[in-house]
Amino acid sequence: MENNVIFESREALEALLDARNFAAANAAVKDLMPADAAALLEELSEQKKPVLFRLLPKELAADAFAYMSPESQELLVRAFSDRELEEVMDQLFLDDAVDMIEEMPANVVKKILRHVDSETRRMINQMLNYPKDSAGSIMTMEYVDLKRGMTVEQAFERIRRTGVDKETIYTCYVTDSRRKLLGIVTVKDLLLAQKDQIIRDIMETNVKFVRTHTDQEEAARELSRYDFLALPVTDAEDRLVGIVTVDDAIDVIQEEATEDIEKMAAMAPSDRPYLKTTVWATWRKRAPWLLFLMISATFTSGIISSFEDALAASVVLTSFIPMLMDTGGNSGGQASATIIRGLSLGEIQYRDVPRVLLKECSVALLCGGTLAAANFIKLLCFDRVGPAVALVVCVTLVAAMVVANLVGSGLPVLAKRLGLDPTVTASPLITTIVDAVALMIYFNIAKLVLGI
Amino acid sequence: MENNVIFESREALEALLDARNFAAANAAVKDLMPADAAALLEELSEQKKPVLFRLLPKELAADAFAYMSPESQELLVRAFSDRELEEVMDQLFLDDAVDMIEEMPANVVKKILRHVDSETRRMINQMLNYPKDSAGSIMTMEYVDLKRGMTVEQAFERIRRTGVDKETIYTCYVTDSRRKLLGIVTVKDLLLAQKDQIIRDIMETNVKFVRTHTDQEEAARELSRYDFLALPVTDAEDRLVGIVTVDDAIDVIQEEATEDIEKMAAMAPSDRPYLKTTVWATWRKRAPWLLFLMISATFTSGIISSFEDALAASVVLTSFIPMLMDTGGNSGGQASATIIRGLSLGEIQYRDVPRVLLKECSVALLCGGTLAAANFIKLLCFDRVGPAVALVVCVTLVAAMVVANLVGSGLPVLAKRLGLDPTVTASPLITTIVDAVALMIYFNIAKLVLGI
Numbered sequence: 001m002e003n004n005v006i007f008e009s010r011e012a013l014e015a016l017l018d019a020r021n022f023a024a025a026n027a028a029v030k031d032l033m034p035a036d037a038a039a040l041l042e043e044l045s046e047q048k049k050p051v052l053f054r055l056l057p058k059e060l061a062a063d064a065f066a067y068m069s070p071e072s073q074e075l076l077v078r079a080f081s082d083r084e085l086e087e088v089m090d091q092l093f094l095d096d097a098v099d100m101i102e103e104m105p106a107n108v109v110k111k112i113l114r115h116v117d118s119e120t121r122r123m124i125n126q127m128l129n130y131p132k133d134s135a136g137s138i139m140t141m142e143y144v145d146l147k148r149g150m151t152v153e154q155a156f157e158r159i160r161r162t163g164v165d166k167e168t169i170y171t172c173y174v175t176d177s178r179r180k181l182l183g184i185v186t187v188k189d190l191l192l193a194q195k196d197q198i199i200r201d202i203m204e205t206n207v208k209f210v211r212t213h214t215d216q217e218e219a220a221r222e223l224s225r226y227d228f229l230a231l232p233v234t235d236a237e238d239r240l241v242g243i244v245t246v247d248d249a250i251d252v253i254q255e256e257a258t259e260d261i262e263k264m265a266a267m268a269p270s271d272r273p274y275l276k277t278t279v280w281a282t283w284r285k286r287a288p289w290l291l292f293l294m295i296s297a298t299f300t301s302g303i304i305s306s307f308e309d310a311l312a313a314s315v316v317l318t319s320f321i322p323m324l325m326d327t328g329g330n331s332g333g334q335a336s337a338t339i340i341r342g343l344s345l346g347e348i349q350y351r352d353v354p355r356v357l358l359k360e361c362s363v364a365l366l367c368g369g370t371l372a373a374a375n376f377i378k379l380l381c382f383d384r385v386g387p388a389v390a391l392v393v394c395v396t397l398v399a400a401m402v403v404a405n406l407v408g409s410g411l412p413v414l415a416k417r418l419g420l421d422p423t424v425t426a427s428p429l430i431t432t433i434v435d436a437v438a439l440m441i442y443f444n445i446a447k448l449v450l451g452i
Numbered sequence: 453m454e455n456n457v458i459f460e461s462r463e464a465l466e467a468l469l470d471a472r473n474f475a476a477a478n479a480a481v482k483d484l485m486p487a488d489a490a491a492l493l494e495e496l497s498e499q500k501k502p503v504l505f506r507l508l509p510k511e512l513a514a515d516a517f518a519y520m521s522p523e524s525q526e527l528l529v530r531a532f533s534d535r536e537l538e539e540v541m542d543q544l545f546l547d548d549a550v551d552m553i554e555e556m557p558a559n560v561v562k563k564i565l566r567h568v569d570s571e572t573r574r575m576i577n578q579m580l581n582y583p584k585d586s587a588g589s590i591m592t593m594e595y596v597d598l599k600r601g602m603t604v605e606q607a608f609e610r611i612r613r614t615g616v617d618k619e620t621i622y623t624c625y626v627t628d629s630r631r632k633l634l635g636i637v638t639v640k641d642l643l644l645a646q647k648d649q650i651i652r653d654i655m656e657t658n659v660k661f662v663r664t665h666t667d668q669e670e671a672a673r674e675l676s677r678y679d680f681l682a683l684p685v686t687d688a689e690d691r692l693v694g695i696v697t698v699d700d701a702i703d704v705i706q707e708e709a710t711e712d713i714e715k716m717a718a719m720a721p722s723d724r725p726y727l728k729t730t731v732w733a734t735w736r737k738r739a740p741w742l743l744f745l746m747i748s749a750t751f752t753s754g755i756i757s758s759f760e761d762a763l764a765a766s767v768v769l770t771s772f773i774p775m776l777m778d779t780g781g782n783s784g785g786q787a788s789a790t791i792i793r794g795l796s797l798g799e800i801q802y803r804d805v806p807r808v809l810l811k812e813c814s815v816a817l818l819c820g821g822t823l824a825a826a827n828f829i830k831l832l833c834f835d836r837v838g839p840a841v842a843l844v845v846c847v848t849l850v851a852a853m854v855v856a857n858l859v860g861s862g863l864p865v866l867a868k869r870l871g872l873d874p875t876v877t878a879s880p881l882i883t884t885i886v887d888a889v890a891l892m893i894y895f896n897i898a899k900l901v902l903g904i
Contacts, residue, residue, distance in 0.1 A: 031658050035677050160643055169640055170622050170681075187639055188621055191612055206483050224706070225487050227699040229622075229681065246698050247679040250705065254676070257709035258793050261716065265789030274794040275804060279811055283818040286786050293782050294823055298830075300774040308767055315760055318770055322752040322777060322887055329883075330745050334738050337717030341710050342726040352727060359731055366735040367742055374743060378750075431781075435774055 010043050017048050026055045034060060038067030050079040062091030069276065070103035077108055085115045093167050094120070095140035095248065098127045127242075135219040136212030138252065139233045139242035144172040146199055148182055153195040155185070168245050171230045174203050181232055181240040183207060209234050212241060217256050220249040221346060260344055263421065264337060296432040300325075303436060307443040313452045316385060320393050321439070324400055328438045329431035331367060332404030335360050336430050339409045343416055350417065356409050364405035368398035392446050399445075400438035407433055462495050469500050478507045486512060490519030502531040514543030521728065522555035529560055537567045545619050546572070547592040547700065550579045579694075587671040588664030590704065591685045591694035596624040600634060600652040604645045607637070620697050623682045626655050631691040633684055635659060661686050664693060669708050672701040673798060712796055715873065716789060748884040752777075755888060759895040765904045768837060772845050773891070776852055780890045781883035783819060784856030787812050788882050791861045795868055802869065808861050816857035820850035844898045851897075852890035859885055 009028065016025040029037060029052065037060055041049055053061055053076055065073065065088055077085065089097065089112065097116075101109050101124060113121055123141050130136025144166055146155050155172065163169040172190075174183040183203030193202050209232040210219045223231040223246060230243040259269040268285040270277055277285075304311070304321075311318055339356060342348035348356060372394040379390035408430050415421065446452060461480065468477040481489060481504065489512055493501055505513055505528055517525065517540055529537065541549065541564065549568075553561050553576065565573055575593050582588025596618055598607050607624065615621040624642075626635040635655030645654050661684040662671045675683040675698060682695040711721040720737040722729055729737075756763070756773075763770055791808065794800035800808060824846040831842035860882050867873065898904060 033658070033660065033678055035679075156643070163640065164644060169643070187643075188615065191608065191621070191639075192616060206485070208485065224699070224702045226485055227487075229698070246681070246702075247676070250676045250698075250702060253702065253705055254709075254797065257706075257713075258797070261709075261713060261789050261793050264713065264716070265785045267786050267790070273797075273799045274790055275799065275807065279814045279818065282811070282815045283822075286783070286815065287819045287822045290779060290782055290786075290819055290823055291826060294775060294779050294827065297775040297778045300778075301771040301835075304771040304774065305768075308771075311770060312764070312767060315764060316757075318763060319753040319756040319760075321773065322756065322891075323746060323749040325774060325777070326749045326752075326883060326887065327742060327746050330742055331738070333717045334719050334742075337713050338719070338726055341713050345706065345710070345725075347725045347727065355727065359734070362731045363734045363738065366731065367739045370735075370739045371743055371746055375746065383753075431778060435778065439774075 010040060013040070013052070014044065014048065017051055022055055025052065029055065030057055030060070032060065032064075034063035035067050037061075037064035042069060042072055046075060049075060054084075058087060059091065062088050066092060066096040066100075070100065071276075073100050074104055074108055077104070077112060082115060085112065089116050089120075093140055094123055094127070094142050095138060095167070098124055098137070101128065130212055133216050134212060135210045135214040135216055135231075135233045135244055136242070138216050138219070138248050139212075139244045140167050140248075141242045142166045143230070143232075143240075143243045144169050145179075145240070146172050146174050146185060148174055148176070148198075148200040148203070150199045151195065152190050152193045152197050152199070152202070155190055155199055159187070159190075168230050168243070171228070171243075173232055173240055173243070174199055175240050179239040179241075181207060181209065181234055181238060184232070207232065210244070211236065216244075216252050219244050220252040220256075223249045224253065256344070260340065264340065293429065293432055296429075297435070300432070300435045300439060303439045303443070307439075310443055310446060310452045314389070314446070314450060316389060317392075317442075317446055321442070324393070324396055324438050324442060325431075325435045327371065327397060328400035328404040328434040331364060331401045332408035332430040332434045335363075335405040335408030336412055340412045343412060348413075350413070353410075353413055356413070357406060360405040360409040361402060364402040365398065368401040371401070372397050388449055392442070392449050396438065396442040396445055399441045400434065403437050403441070404430070404434040407437075462492060465492070465504070466496065466500065469503055474507055477504065481507065482509055482512070484512065484516075486515035487519050489513075489516035494521060494524055498527060501527055506536075510539060511543065514540050518544060518548040518552075522552065523728075525552050526556055526560055529556070529564060534567065537564065541568050541572075545592055546575055546579070546594050547590060547619070550576055550589075553580065582664055585668050586664060587662045587666040587668055587683075587685045587696055588694070590668050590671070590700050591664075591696045592619045592700075593694045594618045595682070595684075595692075595695045596621050597631075597692070598624050598626050598637060598651055600626055600628070600650075600655070602651045603647065604642050604649050604651070604654070605647040607642055607651055611639070620682050620695070623680070623695075625684055625692055625695070626651055627692050631693075633659060633661065633686055633690060633692040636684070659684065662696070663688065668696075668704050671696050672704040672708070675701045676705065708796070712792065716792065745881065745884055748881075749887070752884070752887045752891060755891045755895070759891075762895055762898060762904045766841070766898070766902060768841060769844075769894075769898055773894070776845070776848055776890050776894060777883075777887045779823065779849060780852035780856040780886040783816060783853045784860035784882040784886045787815075787857040787860030788864055792864045795864060800865075802865070805862075805865055808865070809858060812857040812861040813854060816854040817850065820853040823853070824849050840901055844894070844901050848890065848894040848897055851893045852886065855889050855893070856882070856886040859889075 013025060013028055016028065029040065032040065037056060041052060041064065044052055049072060056064060065076070080088070101112060104112070116124070127136065127141070142165060144159055144163060146158060159169050159172065170187045172185050173181060174185060175181055183205040184207050185199055185203045189202055208222060208226055210222060212233055212235055219231060223244060228246070230245045232240055233242045233244060235241050262269045267289060270285055339348065375397060376390050376394045379385050379393060380387065411430060465477060465480055468480065481492070484492065489508060493504060493516065496504055501524060508516065517528070532540070553564060556564070568576070579588065579593070594617060596611055596615060598610060611621050611624065622639045624637050625633060626637060627633055635657040636659050637651060637655045641654055660674060660678055662674060664685055664687055671683060675696060680698070682697045684692055685694045685696060687693050714721045719741060722737055791800060827849060828842050828846050831837050831845060832839065863882060
């Protein structure tokens with residue numbers, strides 16, 4: 001709804017810019033939310049982006065800048081005068097600045113770093129050194145710190161004096177002279193306390209925190225587990241170096257879910273929106289997996305070839321191969337998707353593995369029984385095959401599903417135990433394994449029962 | 453890490469409870485975070501749950517209660533004395549109370565509603581009437597409301613007086629006498645303003661909101677889009693009725709991602725953690741889809757049967773069926789997963805459909821070309837089939853992938869346009885369609901080239 005309004009107004013706005021009616025264009029955009037202004041800028045042509053950007057009120061422009069794609073940010077930075085760049089960098093939160101710099105070519109980074117003060121430059125350089133996808137790489141170093149001996153009134157003074165540039169002021173961090181984290185105080189605590197109470201007496205000392213090298217996904221999960229607005233990040237010496245705020249945690253949660261879905265569908269994960277990814281980039285992400293899976297499928301072909309005689313003797317068996325393979329693959333895919341998501345949300349631990357395998361085995365027997373019963377009737381009444389062939393098909397069906405569910409649930413856990421990403425063992429890879437096993441079962445049961 | 457600590461301490465705690473050493477048990481748990489205390493309670497036996505719950509400090513007990521599973525909540529409510537129930541209900545936030553009541557049997561609900569005051573009962577009943585998965589069903593009615601004419605100092609007084617029971621105080625809502633939403637003021641704005649400034653002059657009047665019947669997923673997306681801590685919810689007359697807080701939005705985002713993953717793997721979605729779902733419940737969620745897909749796969753069998761003569765003439769063709777079907781299914785699955793996630797995150801709109809189809813077609817040609825080239829060499833050098841058969845296989849491969857990607861990307865969009873859930877068109881369904889089409893292409897090309 002919101003989006004449509006923006007995209008409808010885009011054409012009207014472009015007309016205003018073409019007519020150089022800047023006053024009207026300014027009036028049209030000045031009350032936008034930063035995220036909406038960014039979406040609008042994103043849609044404009046390269047020439048018009050800097051024009052509209054300069055028409056935005058200064059604060060809105062800087063806020064919108066943080067929401068833009070790296071391409072548009074680069075384009076604007078190249079177009080900026082020194083003054084403009086300084087103003088934007090001054091307004092930008094440190095973590096947003098770092099996110100941007102990570103995506104820029106070296107010459108643009110140089111231009112940017114020339115226009116920030118030396119303290120900011122030092123902090124940016126420090127944050128750039130944290131590993132990708134770590135808590136350190138998504139945290140901000142702009143938090144409110146308090147001292148244990150302050151009164152509530154002094155704390156408020158400090159918040160008023162330093163808070164304007166902080167990404168969040170609602171959780172304040174109490175540190176000692178060596179920046180060691182001693183406790184936290186929320187603004188709610190402060191508001192509900194007496195003015196002359198001492199921070200030491202009202203701070204919460206049982207503080208949850210993560211390390212700079214903690215995986216960003218785990219940081220986001222901790223934050224969401226405890227319903228925090230921000231989570232402190234400390235170095236190996238327990239010194240507070242930054243905080244992860246809830247808005248960045250939400251972004252991580254969404255990115256990780258997208259990544260899981262991409263990997264489950266056998267694609268290398270992408271951190272770009274679909275429409276912004278080129279055809280070549282998409283090809284690079286998908287082709288290797290398709291190729292790998294195609295080569296794995298050769299085993300299946302090999303198995304079929306080696307049973308050519310049996311198939312020639314009973315051609316009707318061939319027609320059930322797709323149904324058996326698909327059903328096994330679907331069942332294994334259900335199991336693996338469930339387990340991968342459970343591992344990802346932390347709902348399933350290693351100690352649960354026996355329970356998981358037992359459960360998947362039971363579910364496979366139940367589902368397999370249901371499907372086999374339906375299939376048996378269909379085979380006899382509609383396909384008019386003999387009861388021996390029907391038996392072979394139905395027994396294979398149940399056996400394939402049990403194998404599929406065990407592989408589908410066991411493989412992700414095994415991958416995780418080996419330190420691999422469980423997601424890459426998802427549906428397509430499992431399908432390939434299950435196909436091969438299902439065919440082996442099929443032909444061997446056929447030989448046994450039909451005596452071919 | 454955190455989890456392991458809790459589960460290791462569980463056995464020590466159970467020993468303390470068995471030995472009736474309540475003082476030591478209390479000391480062991482009194483400083484836990486509410487989420488951790490809830491996880492611990494969840495693991496205890498039915499008899500020990502109420503015992504430990506009563507050992508927790510009152511406030512922690514009530515906070516932990518909100519994090520527990522409906523089963524454990526029900527167990528505790530049944531065990532509570534009238535006094536205990538009153539205390540817990542008094543501490544519980546309204547939205548948590550409603551979440552709990554939704555899962556309880558009628559007699560427990562009656563017991564609960566007897567122990568809340570009439571105003572709370574009225575609000576609970578109102579919230580129970582909002583449709584499942586709507587913004588109304590996840591919002592809380594406990595927010596701080598201010599009047600336009602108040603000074604900043606008066607606003608702080610109101611926050612101090614009423615804030616203790618509110619889920620968030622950091623965004624305050626300015627309403628008129630008829631509860632119409634006029635603007636918002638954050639505590640940060642208030643802290644940075646002068647004491648005698650009037651709310652009217654500092655409030656933000658450009659307010660984003662959703663309606664009570666807005667889908668919870670859209671509410672969560674709006675909140676995350678604008679990096680809000682809370683999003684106001686209004687009724688059809690623009691009156692403020694509640695707010696959705698960021699912690700509930702995160703829960704919605706995670707639930708919806710899980711639901712997407714489950715539906716993509718052809719399962720009915722579940723709102724329970726995996727290990728808490730019974731085998732029968734899992735069977736009910738999975739079997740119908742497996743059955744439906746198995747019946748659809750019959751078409752594939754039918755196609756193979758109708759080409760039995762061709763297959764008997766060239767049995768080698770059979771051995772490539774799995775590879776062709778799998779690769780087509782994998783490629784279509786990649787396309788559909790990408791598009792479904794894009795639709796779900798709002799990155800892809802209807803107007804993008806032509807671009808999407810064109811792009812998927814190009815990617816399929818590129819990936820198909822890569823795979824066909826690799827396959828052609830393999831067929832000639834390793835499988836030692838004739839060039840005519842190799843040609844048939846490779847042309848089919850490319851054609852199947854193009855069809856797969858068009859179906860995989862088009863079907864989810866079509867489903868959404870028709871008001872259906874795009875997720876149900878995911879991989880398994882697409883695989884079934886693509887299998888049938890791929891086989892038709894395969895046999896027809898084979899007939900044409902090989903003249904069989």
